[in-house]
Amino acid sequence: MSPAEVTSTGSRGTRVIGSIVLAGIVFHVLLSFVWSDPDADQGDLVRIMYVHVPSAWLAYMAFTVTAFGGVMYLWKRSLWWDLVAGASAEIGVVFCALALVTGSIWGRPTWGTYWEWTDVRIVTTLVLLLLYIGYLAVRRIPADPHQRSRRAAVVGIIAALNIPIVRFSVDWWADRTLHQKATIKLGGTELDGLMLFALFFGLILFTLIYAWMMIHRFRIAWLDEQIDRHGLDAAIAERLAESTSDVTRAVGLTKTGADL
Amino acid sequence: MTHSGFIFAAWGIVLAVLVLYSVHLVLRGRSLTNAVEPEHRRWLDSGAETKGVSHPPREQP
Numbered sequence: 141m142s143p144a145e146v147t148s149t150g151s152r153g154t155r156v157i158g159s160i161v162l163a164g165i166v167f168h169v170l171l172s173f174v175w176s177d178p179d180a181d182q183g184d185l186v187r188i189m190y191v192h193v194p195s196a197w198l199a200y201m202a203f204t205v206t207a208f209g210g211v212m213y214l215w216k217r218s219l220w221w222d223l224v225a226g227a228s229a230e231i232g233v234v235f236c237a238l239a240l241v242t243g244s245i246w247g248r249p250t251w252g253t254y255w256e257w258t259d260v261r262i263v264t265t266l267v268l269l270l271l272y273i274g275y276l277a278v279r280r281i282p283a284d285p286h287q288r289s290r291r292a293a294v295v296g297i298i299a300a301l302n303i304p305i306v307r308f309s310v311d312w313w314a315d316r317t318l319h320q321k322a323t324i325k326l327g328g329t330e331l332d333g334l335m336l337f338a339l340f341f342g343l344i345l346f347t348l349i350y351a352w353m354m355i356h357r358f359r360i361a362w363l364d365e366q367i368d369r370h371g372l373d374a375a376i377a378e379r380l381a382e383s384t385s386d387v388t389r390a391v392g393l394t395k396t397g398a399d400l
Numbered sequence: 401m402t403h404s405g406f407i408f409a410a411w412g413i414v415l416a417v418l419v420l421y422s423v424h425l426v427l428r429g430r431s432l433t434n435a436v437e438p439e440h441r442r443w444l445d446s447g448a449e450t451k452g453v454s455h456p457p458r459e460q461p
Binding site (some may be wrong): 146147148149150165169172178183184185187188191192195234237238241242245246248249349352353356357359360363364366367370 | 413
C-alpha cells in the first residue's frame with residue numbers, strides 16, 4: 141500500500157485484532173451472564189468482577205508500559221519510546237477510571253457504600269489515577285521536545301512506584317481495607333471452574349483491547365509529532381522565504397540608488 | 401438475577417466507554433492522517449526516524 145493510500149490509523153493487523161475482540165466480547169458476555177453460576181458469597185454481583193478485575197489489571201499493565209517506555213527513553217533518547225509511554229498512559233487512565241467506577245458500583249450492594257475513604261486499595265488506586273492524569277498534563281506543557289519527554293519520563297517512572305503499593309495494599313494494611321486479600325496467587329487460587337475461566341478470559345480479552353488501542357493511539361501520537369515537526373518546518377521555511385525576498389528587494393533598491 | 405441494576409450499570413459503563421474511546425481513536429486517526437502529507441503517513445516505514453533517534457533534527461528548508 142502506498143503512503144497516499146493510507147487514510148487512517150487502521151491496518152490489517154488492527155482489523156484482525158478488532159475482529160477477534162468483537163467476537164471475544166460476545167463470548168465474554170455469554171460466559172459472564174449465561175454460562176457461569178453466581179458466586180456462593182457474592183451471588184450475581186460476581187459478574188461485575190469479570191469487567192472490574194480486567195480493568196484494574198490493564199491499568200497496572202498500561203502504567204508499567206509507560207514507566208518502561210520512560211526508562212527506555214532516558215536510556216536510548218528514542219522518540220519511539222516516548223510516544224509509546226504517552227499512548228499507554230492515556231489508555232491506562234481510561235482503564236483505571238473504569239476499575240474505580242465498576243468497583244464503586246460493586247461496593248454499594250456489597251459494603252453498603254459507593255466510596256470508603258479509609259480503604260487503602262480504593263484511595264491508592266485513586267492516587268494512581270491522579271498521578272497519571274498529572275503525567276498526561278506534564279506532556280502537554282509547552283516546552284522543548286527533549287525537555288518535555290525527559291520530564292514526562294521521570295514523572296511516569298516515579299508514578300509507577302505506586303503500582304506495587306496498590307497491588308499489595310490489601311496485604312500490607314489488611315486492617316485498613318474492606319477488600320479481600322488476593323484471590324489469585326502464584327501458589328493457587330480460591331476460584332474454580334467457569335468463574336476462574338471467565339476471569340482469565342476477561343484478562344485476555346482486555347489485553348487484546350489494550351493492544352488494539354495502543355496501535356491506534358501510538359499512530360495518532362506519531363501523526364501529531366509529524367504535524368508539529370513539519371508544520372513548524374513549513375512556518376520556518378515561509379519566514380525564511382519572506383526574509384530572503386526582503387533582503388533581495390533591499391539589495392535591488394541599493395543597486396538602483398548606486399546606478400543613479 | 402439479583403442486583404441486576406448494579407450489574408448492568410457496571411457492564412454498560414465499561415462497554416460504552418470502551419466503544420466511545422475506540423470510535424474517538426479511529427476518527428482522530430482518520431482526521432490526522434488526512435492532515436499529514438502522504439510521504440509522512442507511513443509510521444511503519446519510518447522506523448529509522450523514530451527508533452533510536454531522539455527527536456530527529458529538523459529538515460533544513
